Amino acid sequence: MTWISDLLGPFKGFAVTMRQVGKPRVTRKYPQEKRVKPPRFHGRHVLNRYEDGMEKCIGCELCAGVCPANCIYVRGADNPPDNPVSPGERYGFVYEINMLRCIYCAMCVEACPTEAITMTHLFEMSVTSKEDAIYTKDELLVDPDGTPNHPQAESPLIDVKELRLGDGWMRATSSAGRAEYEGVVAWTPQARNPDLPVEAGQSAESTGGDDG
């Protein structure tokens, strides 16, 4: 009776299609419509500034040391006394990340003592040459007003306004695991974002579930 099964095959296929008619669509018209990312989404990095515009990076190389993919290159230099770049003795003179090697683990973010390197919800990072995949300090350092630079800023795909969808900035520290620390701001204010809302914690009270 294989011929009967073959005959019914297309109708079974149509039945699958018809069962979906009227159901809510799960696909989106990307890039016109963008999905709000989870709070701890690991997107492209930025080098942050303090509210007064000074750079947070002190060139300590801890991020480079902890990176499991060996994709960060940092060189520190002494701050010029009459025109310091960062509040510390030294600042990040050279800073590069090879995005082709990066595995977006955020260990650099966790290791940084000054919350200089954090990640964002920006993820559109296609390039046409290997050289363009190496982000230098020019591309990583936010502007004095806190706006992130993006190598493909002219591309119609890139829209830094996405950072305002929900809350497109990942904090330097992870959200609190213990209820008594929920609602406590645990990061240094950034240029443009001095009042980032507190991230939700992980307790049952915060998530509305059972934290075990």
Ligand code: SF4
């Ligand atoms: S996210 Fe992970 S792999 Fe990428 S630069 Fe940071 S430490 Fe390295």
Ligand code: SF4
């Ligand atoms: S980003 Fe942070 S960890 Fe890396 S060199 Fe700068 S201050 Fe040190």
